[in-house]
Amino acid sequence: MLVVSPTRRVSARLVAQARRELPKVCHLCGTPIDMLLPRNHAMSWTLDHVTPRAIDISRAEDISNLRPVHRSCNSSKGKRLHINTIKPKSSRRW
Template sequence: MATERNGHGHRAYRRKAQHLRNKQLPCAWCGQPIDYTLPPNNAMAFTADHTQAIANGGHLYNQELQPMHRKCNATKGATTQPNIRPAG
């Protein structure tokens, strides 16, 4: 699927991701705190997740982002809800 790349969406993404970083919120997937000082390639580092994946019709502009660990974001993939397993 081709995505229009006029630059506006990427700048908006970076701006919104920085806004999330400044808030120092916990991970939206697992609820654990995020160490915002970790390097970007660390599995527990901050990443901004699209609430609606681009692969599922989301857009680069007018997007909603949520803070996640890089590992949680990779686990989530293009799904929209956490995979909650029953206890026990």
């Protein structure tokens, strides 16, 4: 069993793998992520733990638990579990 500190960030190796292999679409809002934006930009690429580290630390370094998201979407989610990842579109125009 992998033991990871709750405050430790995802390893650089895993981040590099995720950047190569995962889609470039935010799994929370469903819109594309511009990979050329600076790291501190609100719409830049970052990783989200589907099951937050606060809930299950053993999955912190598991790539199947990571999804690409915009930095602002990830900040809005916080430590909550997010059941519906892409926001449904309204069936009618208001």
